[in-house]
């Protein structure tokens with residue numbers, strides 16, 4: 493089985509490889525455009541980005557499965573929530589989607605995003621670190637390292653792959 497990951501972000505690649513570690517699989521990562529804003533600002537936009545990357549990865553990489561993972565934010569009555577979505581595309585089926593953990597971002601971060609900044613550079617600035625988005629992620633910083641970005645995406649991938657196999661058994 494050939495799995496194409498629609499991003500070159502190592503936190504995303506690690507999550508996908510981890511989820512499929514028990515199978516004979518070949519992986520390829522391609523930087524597939526999300527087709528939405530660099531900083532998606534709703535669940536809907538984030539889902540679209542994940543689907544575009546999954547479908548694009550499947551096509552461009554000519555694989556069996558395309559995976560798209562996308563981070564975004566969503567306004568709520570409890571502040572600006574960090575949200576994460578994934579999509580799995582495979583031939584002859586509608587893309588499968590799944591959402592991951594969400595939690596409110598601190599006000600100072602949220603306000604900078606509302607003013608048009610992107611979370612990646614804002615997190616580096618806030619944490620005084622480089623490439624937070626490729627490592628522990630915002631989730632790692634704000635949970636004191638209890639959950640990192642890759643682990644968070646692993647959960648989403650298991651939700652995707654689980655649904656994929658469920659649908660396959662239904663078709664048999």
Ligand SMILES: O=P(O)(O)OP(=O)(O)OP(=O)(O)OC[C@H]1O[C@@H](n2cnc3c(O)ncnc32)[C@H](O)[C@@H]1O
Pocket residue numbers: 498499500501504530531532561562563564610611612613615624625626628629630631641
């Ligand atoms: O190379 P790609 O796959 O694009 O990886 P990315 O880190 O840019 O990830 P996304 O495009 O999915 O995320 C959209 C934006 O939100 C940022 N972001 C999302 N989750 C983050 C996190 O946990 N920590 C830091 N930045 C994050 C990210 O840097 C982008 O600015």
Ligand SMILES: [Mg+2]
Pocket residue numbers: 530
């Ligand atoms: Mg990005």
